[in-house]
Amino acid sequence: MINLRISDLTEYANDVSMSLSSDFQRHNASNIYNYIVKKGIESGGRIIVIDLSGVVQADSFSRLNGYIINTKEAYEVVQEGMDTSYGFHKIYDSDDTGNFTWSINMVSAIIDDSRTVGAVIIVQSIADIVQRINQIQLRYYVIYAVSMLILIVIFGFLINRILYPLNELRKGTEAISGGDFSKRVKVSGRDEFASLGEAFNTMAVRLEDVDRARSDFISNASHELKTPLTSVKILTESILYENGVEESVYKDFLGEIDKEIDRMTELVNDLLFMTRLENLDPDALPIENTSVTSIVDEVMDSLRQIADQKGILLTKDLRYTGNIDCLRGHLKHAISNLVENGIKYTEQGSVTIRTSKENDSCVFEIIDTGEGIAKKEQEKIFERFYRVSKSRTRETGGSGLGLYIVQRVAVLHNGSVSVESEEGKGAVFSLRIPISASLKRSASDKEDK
Ligand SMILES: Nc1ncnc2c1ncn2[C@@H]1O[C@H](COP(=O)(O)OP(=O)(O)O)[C@@H](O)[C@H]1O
Numbered sequence: 001m002i003n004l005r006i007s008d009l010t011e012y013a014n015d016v017s018m019s020l021s022s023d024f025q026r027h028n029a030s031n032i033y034n035y036i037v038k039k040g041i042e043s044g045g046r047i048i049v050i051d052l053s054g055v056v057q058a059d060s061f062s063r064l065n066g067y068i069i070n071t072k073e074a075y076e077v078v079q080e081g082m083d084t085s086y087g088f089h090k091i092y093d094s095d096d097t098g099n100f101t102w103s104i105n106m107v108s109a110i111i112d113d114s115r116t117v118g119a120v121i122i123v124q125s126i127a128d129i130v131q132r133i134n135q136i137q138l139r140y141y142v143i144y145a146v147s148m149l150i151l152i153v154i155f156g157f158l159i160n161r162i163l164y165p166l167n168e169l170r171k172g173t174e175a176i177s178g179g180d181f182s183k184r185v186k187v188s189g190r191d192e193f194a195s196l197g198e199a200f201n202t203m204a205v206r207l208e209d210v211d212r213a214r215s216d217f218i219s220n221a222s223h224e225l226k227t228p229l230t231s232v233k234i235l236t237e238s239i240l241y242e243n244g245v246e247e248s249v250y251k252d253f254l255g256e257i258d259k260e261i262d263r264m265t266e267l268v269n270d271l272l273f274m275t276r277l278e279n280l281d282p283d284a285l286p287i288e289n290t291s292v293t294s295i296v297d298e299v300m301d302s303l304r305q306i307a308d309q310k311g312i313l314l315t316k317d318l319r320y321t322g323n324i325d326c327l328r329g330h331l332k333h334a335i336s337n338l339v340e341n342g343i344k345y346t347e348q349g350s351v352t353i354r355t356s357k358e359n360d361s362c363v364f365e366i367i368d369t370g371e372g373i374a375k376k377e378q379e380k381i382f383e384r385f386y387r388v389s390k391s392r393t394r395e396t397g398g399s400g401l402g403l404y405i406v407q408r409v410a411v412l413h414n415g416s417v418s419v420e421s422e423e424g425k426g427a428v429f430s431l432r433i434p435i436s437a438s439l440k441r442s443a444s445d446k447e448d449k
C-alpha cells in the first residue's frame with residue numbers, strides 16, 4: 001500500500017513540479033500560489049515550493065513562507081541533485097494533546113534547462129494507510145491467536161495420545177518388576193503404540209507362564225521328594241520305637257528304606273541332569289561324531305541286567321550303523337530313558353532298539369510289547385512330572401521326568417521324539433536325530449533369517 005502511494009505521489013509531484021517550472025523561473029508568485037492551492041485541494045494535501053536553499057517560496061496553506069525546510073529528502077533533491085525523494089513524518093495535532101498522524105513528504109525537483117532550480121514538496125497524510133495496517137494487524141493477531149489455540153488443542157491431544165499409552169506401559173512394567181505378572185495394558189487402535197502394547201502383553205503372558213511353570217516345578221519336585229521321605233520316616237520310626245524286633249524284619253525295613261533312597265537319588269539325578277541341560281550354551285555344544293552302534297551297545301549293556309531280572313528279551317535291529325553328530329552322553333541318556341521305560345512298562349515279551357535312516361536323520365525306535373499308552377495320554381507323557389495315573393500307584397519308581405528329558409535332548413539336537421501306541425498293544429517311541437549337526441544347523445539358521 002505504501003509503495004503504491006509513493007509511486008502515485010511521485011508521478012503527481014513530478015507533474016506539479018513540471019507544470020511549475022516556467023512560473024518558478026519567472027518568479028510569478030501568484031500563479032504559483034493559485035496553482036498549488038488548486039492542486040493541493042485536488043490531492044487532499046499541502047503543497048510547498050522551496051528554492052535551492054530550502055527557503056519556502058510558496059505554501060498552499062500560506063503559513064510557512066520564508067521558513068527553511070531542511071528535511072533529509074528536501075536536502076537530497078535541492079542539494080544533492082536527486083530527481084525525487086521522500087520521507088515520513090509525524091504531524092502533531094495543533095491542540096497539544098500529543099496525538100499525531102503520519103504523513104509522507106514527496107519532494108520533486110523543479111528543473112529548468114536540465115538544472116535543478118527548486119523543489120515541490122507534497123505533504124500528504126497516510127493516516128488511512130496506517131489505519132488499514134492497524135486493522136490488518138489486528139486481524140492477523142486474531143488469526144494468530146486462534147491458530148495457536150487450535151495448535152495447542154491438537155498438540156494437547158497428540159501428547160495425550162502419546163503419553164497415555166506410555167504411562168500405561170510404565171505402570172505395567174512397574175507391576176511386572178514388582179512380580180505381578182497378571183498385569184496387562186489396554187490396547188486400542190492400530191498404531192505403533194498398539195503393537196508395542198501387544199508386544200508387552202505377549203511378554204507378560206510369557207513371563208506369567210514361566211513363573212507358573214517355575215512354581216509348578218518347585219511344588220512338583222518337592223512333592224516327588226516328599227513321598228519317599230515320608231516312607232523313609234515311617235519305616236525308620238516303626239523299627240526305632242518297636243522293641244525286640246527280629247533281625248529279618250530289620251532287614252526288610254532297611255531294604256525298603258534303601259529302595260526309597262534309590263528313588264530319591266534317581267529323582268535328584270534327573271533334576272540335576274535337567275538343570276544342566278537347560279544351562280547348556282547352544283552356541284558351544286560339545287558335539288561329537290560317534291557311531292550309532294556303540295551307543296546302542298552301551299545302552300543295552302547297562303540295562304541288560306534289569307531286563308533279565310524281569311525276563312524281558314532285549315534285542316537290537318541295526319538298519320543304520322553309520323556315525324552321527326551328537327552330544328554323546330546326552331543322547332545315550334535319552335535312549336536309556338526310553339529303553340528303561342520299555343522294560344518298566346512291559347510285563348512280558350521284548351524290547352527292541354531299532355536304528356534306521358530317514359532323510360538326513362537317524363531314527364532310534366524303541367519297540368516294546370507292553371501295556372501301551374492310551375491316546376489321550378500320549379501328548380501329556382512328555383510333560384515334566386507327568387505320569388499315567390496307574391504308573392503312579394504302582395511300585396515302579398520313576399519321577400515323570402524321563403520323557404521330558406528325552407524331548408529336551410531331541411530338541412537340543414534339532415530333532416524330535418514321538419510315540420505310537422495303543423492300549424494293551426505295546427508302544428513304539430521314535431527319536432529322530434539329524435545325522436549331520438552342521439547340515440541341520442545351517443538349515444535352521446536360514447529359517448531364523
Ligand atoms: N514304554 C511305555 N509303555 C507304556 N507307558 C509308558 C511307556 N513309557 C512311558 N510311559 C508312560 O509315560 C509316563 C511318563 O514317562 P516318564 O517321563 O519316563 O516317567 P516315569 O517313567 O518316571 O514314570 C510314565 O509314567 C508311563 O505311564
Ligand SMILES: [Mg+2]
Nearest residue numbers: 341398402403
Ligand atoms: Mg521313565
